[in-house]
Amino acid sequence: MNITLEKYHGLGNDYLIFDPNKNDLKLTKENIRLICNRNFGVGSDGLLVGPILGQDKLEVKILNPDGSEAEISGNGVRIFGKYLKDAGYVQKNRFIINTLSGQQTLQYLNEEGTKIKVSMGKLSFYSDEIPVTGPRREVLNETMMFGSIPYRVTCVNIGNPHCVIWLNDISKELVCRIGKYSESAEYFPEKINTQLLKVVDRTNIEIEIYERGAGYTLASGTSGCAAAGAAYRMGLTDPKMYVHMPGGVLEVEIEEDGNVLMTGEVGYVGRFSLSHELTEQLKALQ
Numbered sequence: 146m147n148i149t150l151e152k153y154h155g156l157g158n159d160y161l162i163f164d165p166n167k168n169d170l171k172l173t174k175e176n177i178r179l180i181c182n183r184n185f186g187v188g189s190d191g192l193l194v195g196p197i198l199g200q201d202k203l204e205v206k207i208l209n210p211d212g213s214e215a216e217i218s219g220n221g222v223r224i225f226g227k228y229l230k231d232a233g234y235v236q237k238n239r240f241i242i243n244t245l246s247g248q249q250t251l252q253y254l255n256e257e258g259t260k261i262k263v264s265m266g267k268l269s270f271y272s273d274e275i276p277v278t279g280p281r282r283e284v285l286n287e288t289m290m291f292g293s294i295p296y297r298v299t300c301v302n303i304g305n306p307h308c309v310i311w312l313n314d315i316s317k318e319l320v321c322r323i324g325k326y327s328e329s330a331e332y333f334p335e336k337i338n339t340q341l342l343k344v345v346d347r348t349n350i351e352i353e354i355y356e357r358g359a360g361y362t363l364a365s366g367t368s369g370c371a372a373a374g375a376a377y378r379m380g381l382t383d384p385k386m387y388v389h390m391p392g393g394v395l396e397v398e399i400e401e402d403g404n405v406l407m408t409g410e411v412g413y414v415g416r417f418s419l420s421h422e423l424t425e426q427l428k429a430l431q
């Protein structure tokens with residue numbers, strides 16, 4: 146029985162859905178990397194494994210293309226929400242998805258389920274909750290060295306860890322140059338997602354993203370929430386803003402209690418039925 150994967154994207158951040166109820170394969174770091182490889186596999190910014198049935202909750206595991214597991218993915222939970230609707234697992238308009246980071250509430254904003262609002266949970270700037278090494282403090286505008294160059298960073302957790310660098314000019318080239326140092330820098334015991342933040346006005350920011358375990362991506366939901374949270378915490382924006390990323394725009398709202406609401410689109414790319422040859426390669430990597 147060959148492996149079948151559905152491919153979706155959230156603002157150009159593409160994921161493959163591995164539904165364990167339809168596929169018989171033990172996932173390992175090695176075969177995850179091969180599935181996500183854009184030359185030898187199907188290619189994606191990650192894998193979403195679920196729904197894991199036989200329990201009274203809808204659970205999804207989020208895997209980066211390097212094989213590591215992430216606590217949460219903003220685009221990932223929206224994509225998974227759309228898949229649950231398409232595959233007939235969910236009939237309600239509002240429901241909870243369980244991730245390693247906890248619970249996220251999803252709400253379809255249109256009939257097709259392509260526009261989804263997610264209550265992502267609360268931001269934390271505290272070092273021990275991100276985590277960042279050193280004494281417990283809020284990590285706001287601290288100087289950190291990445292590749293022997295000092296940067297002022299604000300670090301934040303939204304289920305997964307982020308390092309936000311506020312600059313006047315941002316680019317793919319710069320975020321990749323910094324990201325390859327920051328991702329595994331000694332400040333971050335669990336590595337880090339990095340964003341360059343440009344504040345356009347009080348309701349619009351632009352970011353460039355270098356993801357933990359994935360590298361450069363066109364969009365990232367948690368990065369959008371983290372950068373918006375940092376911009377608001379630094380007094381640079383209102384609590385409700387548009388986050389402009391190379392792949393598209395997210396709406397982010399920071400509520401009074403620090404909970405983050407994220408709204409964005411999801412696109413369906415298609416179904417991939419893997420060849421017998423590739424399926425055998427994946428099984429050999431179990």
Ligand SMILES: N[C@H](CCC[C@H](N)C(=O)O)C(=O)O
Nearest residue numbers: 215218219220305365366367
């Ligand atoms: N690479 C991230 C997970 C995916 C985040 C991103 N794709 C999103 O939409 O939030 C991490 O290891 O924390």
